[in-house]
Amino acid sequence: MADWEDLHHFVTLAREGTLSAAARTLGVDHATVARRVAALEQSTGLKLVDRRARTTSLTEDGKRIAAVAAPMEEAAFAVGRAAQAAKPGVDGEVSISAPPNFASSVIAPQLTLLRAQHPAIRIKLIGEKRQASLGRREADVALRLMRPVEAGLMVRKIGSFGFSLYGAANYLEKTPAHALSFIGYDASMADSPQEIWLRTIVGEREVVLRTNDLETQVSAACAGLGVAALPHYLGDSEPRLQRYAVPQKPISREVWLAVHRDLRQVPAVRAVMEFLVSCLRPQ
Amino acid sequence: MADWEDLHHFVTLAREGTLSAAARTLGVDHATVARRVAALEQSTGLKLVDRRARTTSLTEDGKRIAAVAAPMEEAAFAVGRAAQAAKPGVDGEVSISAPPNFASSVIAPQLTLLRAQHPAIRIKLIGEKRQASLGRREADVALRLMRPVEAGLMVRKIGSFGFSLYGAANYLEKTPAHALSFIGYDASMADSPQEIWLRTIVGEREVVLRTNDLETQVSAACAGLGVAALPHYLGDSEPRLQRYAVPQKPISREVWLAVHRDLRQVPAVRAVMEFLVSCLRPQ
DNA sequence: GGCCGGATATGCGAAATTCCACGAATCTGC
DNA sequence: GCAGATTCGTGGAATTTCGCATATCCGGCC
Numbered sequence: 001m002a003d004w005e006d007l008h009h010f011v012t013l014a015r016e017g018t019l020s021a022a023a024r025t026l027g028v029d030h031a032t033v034a035r036r037v038a039a040l041e042q043s044t045g046l047k048l049v050d051r052r053a054r055t056t057s058l059t060e061d062g063k064r065i066a067a068v069a070a071p072m073e074e075a076a077f078a079v080g081r082a083a084q085a086a087k088p089g090v091d092g093e094v095s096i097s098a099p100p101n102f103a104s105s106v107i108a109p110q111l112t113l114l115r116a117q118h119p120a121i122r123i124k125l126i127g128e129k130r131q132a133s134l135g136r137r138e139a140d141v142a143l144r145l146m147r148p149v150e151a152g153l154m155v156r157k158i159g160s161f162g163f164s165l166y167g168a169a170n171y172l173e174k175t176p177a178h179a180l181s182f183i184g185y186d187a188s189m190a191d192s193p194q195e196i197w198l199r200t201i202v203g204e205r206e207v208v209l210r211t212n213d214l215e216t217q218v219s220a221a222c223a224g225l226g227v228a229a230l231p232h233y234l235g236d237s238e239p240r241l242q243r244y245a246v247p248q249k250p251i252s253r254e255v256w257l258a259v260h261r262d263l264r265q266v267p268a269v270r271a272v273m274e275f276l277v278s279c280l281r282p283q
Numbered sequence: 284m285a286d287w288e289d290l291h292h293f294v295t296l297a298r299e300g301t302l303s304a305a306a307r308t309l310g311v312d313h314a315t316v317a318r319r320v321a322a323l324e325q326s327t328g329l330k331l332v333d334r335r336a337r338t339t340s341l342t343e344d345g346k347r348i349a350a351v352a353a354p355m356e357e358a359a360f361a362v363g364r365a366a367q368a369a370k371p372g373v374d375g376e377v378s379i380s381a382p383p384n385f386a387s388s389v390i391a392p393q394l395t396l397l398r399a400q401h402p403a404i405r406i407k408l409i410g411e412k413r414q415a416s417l418g419r420r421e422a423d424v425a426l427r428l429m430r431p432v433e434a435g436l437m438v439r440k441i442g443s444f445g446f447s448l449y450g451a452a453n454y455l456e457k458t459p460a461h462a463l464s465f466i467g468y469d470a471s472m473a474d475s476p477q478e479i480w481l482r483t484i485v486g487e488r489e490v491v492l493r494t495n496d497l498e499t500q501v502s503a504a505c506a507g508l509g510v511a512a513l514p515h516y517l518g519d520s521e522p523r524l525q526r527y528a529v530p531q532k533p534i535s536r537e538v539w540l541a542v543h544r545d546l547r548q549v550p551a552v553r554a555v556m557e558f559l560v561s562c563l564r565p566q
Numbered sequence: 567g568g569c570c571g572g573a574t575a576t577g578c579g580a581a582a583t584t585c586c587a588c589g590a591a592t593c594t595g596c
Numbered sequence: 597g598c599a600g601a602t603t604c605g606t607g608g609a610a611t612t613t614c615g616c617a618t619a620t621c622c623g624g625c626c
Contacts, residue, residue, distance in 0.1 A: 004287035044366035072358035082351040083327035
């Protein structure tokens, strides 16, 4: 019987694609991954990966084995969730995945409320653009701007927020509409609703700054570089900015709360979810 | 994330019931099992087993985790089968589980035929009364006397054999029917069809020897201790014995061949199955 | 009551595993 | 074309893990 930990390393390698990436997610050295995969090849008597200088690719046998072993990983994550769900009481660490600026602007400022109500809960707030997989427990709870489709999740729409154009007051005063400059997202966000909305407004005018970081957009707008499409929670809280009305139909994005089925009954997780709902409730 | 090998040890412990038994099936020291389970408890933060001097019993949390982890073991066995199935060609070791006397009397004598036809196949012939689990790869192929019901198996009836009463020639000559002594199975086989059949014949007469070993029955019958209910393949091949006819309806038992779905296409396994079928074919 | 078989803890030495560091190879951007 | 970044391979030192031996405990049996 093969060592299960060897299988763990191999499955991770199969998913991540490179030894180094697998090593990072496993929290070990890449040499360890290489050796464990070699051990698995030894014990199965099959060649599982093609080792080449810069990339390692799975052989046909490797793909087959990886496919069969994938359910094993599913089960392993289920064990992890079951273990967390078995812990009694409202304590322990709960990790939240949310869009970066949403995390810093909306959630973080209110964390003291949660802290006051449930002192035993430790929060890990992960602001990241990529959608953390709740299935593999990269986070316990996730806030998403689109309805999650991952299997095994309980999802719930808990609110929404609108966008407006914002500019520095003195910039808007002195600049005629046809001469406005714009601040937009970079290519990585080209498909986002707010960027599409912004393009309909920009028309022939100029986009002078593209950035994927909303805070940078705020700073640039404050400095009078141009106008930016910002969520209300950001723009309205910045006194140096004011809204710039446009005829286009305003847009808004929905906020969805997602939790894995297995964790939804955990007291600490429930508490965090209620807190997140309250964060989004209109004051 | 918990170490998968820790989970492996824990799942085995959960199934086997004791540290020592788990250690035996895993092929490690019981201290290792204890340490790994302790490590799992550490990493999950749950108490999984109650350690007592003579027995270790799962806690409620332990049962829950074990139940969730069981599919992981299923997947691990599937990986093992997939690995074996991926091996090309008619070679490698194939293990056969069969009733003990059947293995020694019917299969073993003909193994040279298989050997001649497929020199690259190594056979592991396991004669054991308990039914080896093909699902967990305790054997690749099994011969059973009843239709297997395990999930995932391909089963096929490949023959049958009958029973008769046998006794030493001189014993049968000198002993009148009402004075016959009998040789039967012990309590562990009390429910077997041949034992039930034997009881209908014995009536008020005496059972002078009970044993679970068929070879012992043969020896005793040869020595003139009494008559025994033996399968024809055993009794007919022993020149010192001859059948003793009885009015009761004769019985026979079916022989079933079982193989796991995932292994039925492996060349070596197919070859062994064909060989086993030929063993049962009436000459 | 004493003995025995089997099970679980514990301590220690050996062995295996892991991390670390360095070098080679490849891809990317300028 | 070259520098920088990333990746994989390898060898040696340190840590961890494992197996063995011993001690202890419990239940059953004579």
